[in-house]
Amino acid sequence: MLPLKPPTEAWAILGLAAEPTLAQINDAWRRLRSAAHPDRGGSLGAFTRLKGAHIVACAYASQPRDCALCAGTGLLPTKVRGGFVTSVTCRTCAGTGRV
Numbered sequence: 001m002l003p004l005k006p007p008t009e010a011w012a013i014l015g016l017a018a019e020p021t022l023a024q025i026n027d028a029w030r031r032l033r034s035a036a037h038p039d040r041g042g043s044l045g046a047f048t049r050l051k052g053a054h055i056v057a058c059a060y061a062s063q064p065r066d067c068a069l070c071a072g073t074g075l076l077p078t079k080v081r082g083g084f085v086t087s088v089t090c091r092t093c094a095g096t097g098r099v
């Protein structure tokens with residue numbers, strides 16, 4: 001579970017679908033910021049709203065997430081000879097369960 005709520009309004013302001021990557025967020029910001037800037041025909045309100053959406057969307061996208069390989073457990077099951085199953089530390093997240 002991620003500590004921050006999904007910023008659906010910020011994604012909508014940036015014109016993005018749910019769960020955008022940081023790269024997609026930054027691309028949208030670069031694409032939209034010029035037109036929204038008060039010096040280029042935009043309004044201060046629109047620019048401030050867009051800037052806030054960018055910050056909130058980036059904060060959400062930057063949060064640590066559960067490791068996809070070990071599903072946040074930090075361990076991977078390994079089958080060994082004789083039918084015994086042991087666990088090894090996940091190398092993707094180094095056992096933290098978060099990436």
Ligand SMILES: [Zn+2]
Nearest residue numbers: 067070090093
């Ligand atoms: Zn892992």
